[in-house]
Amino acid sequence: MQFAAPAELYDRFMGRYTPTLATALSDAAGVTSGLRVCDVGCGPGGLTAEMVSRVGPDHVAAIDPAPQFAAACRERNPGVDVRVGVAENLPWPDDTFDVTAASLVIGFMSDPDRGVREMARVTRPGGTVAACMWDIASGGMTMLRVFWSAVRTIVPDVTGEAAMAGTTEGDIADRFRRAGLHEVIAGKLTARADYADFDDFWEPFTFEVGPAGRYLQTLTEQQRTAVREACRENLPATGAFSLDARAWYARATIPSA
Secondary structure: OOOOOOHHHHHHHOHHHHHHHHHHHHHHHOOOOOOOEEEEOOOOOHHHHHHHHHHOHHHEEEEEOOHHHHHHHHHHOOOOEEEEOOHHHOOOOOOOEEEEEEEOOHHHOOOHHHHHHHHHHOEEEEEEEEEEEEOOOOOOEHHHHHHHHHHHOOOOOOOOOOOOOOOOOOHHHHHHHHOOOEEEEEEEEEEEEEEOOHHHHHHHHHHOOHHHHHHHOOOOHHHHHHHHHHHHHOOOOOOOEEEEEEEEEEEEEOOOO
């Protein structure tokens, strides 16, 4: 799925979790100096920036289907090979990278299993593939849990984002195993974001960034107001606050030829 929102709006909605999540995923994937790495579904370039800080821009490639995100990633990470394209059809040759990673992307792939196979294809034998996705199923991503719980006060049967690939524990690891990857390790990553106040939490939902924002726009004004107030009831009434977020992740090794 391609995001249509400007990069700056994504930054305010989900991008504020990127610094802590990018560090956690890079650690889990073993991104260290000297490696050639790829960020699949790079968005505006949060994970890309963390990779650059570890291996340098000439050792990093990135790709995203949204042209405005790819442009932002390129501008924010000079020297990185940034392409516009999809995970299911990566433009690099076989065995190009030591580590190929995807952060909060697998749930948006049109064919997640094919995306995993492509990530494996462009990674050398003995290299690493890693991916993470928010824990939606058991409510570990607090921001989205608060929002969808509020929605259910007026639309009890709403599906939300729980059906997306990777959002249940073990799903990414299972996909890696189906792709024939070895030494699959699965677990959880934690991230955190700071908010100046409730309005700083709520306003980004109105930007139509991602499934939550797009769903909000399908509601009537009265329903949107009800969701807003239901969210407020579950967050601090005044002042700044922080929210934790949990993501499920898996990493695996490309088998030797």
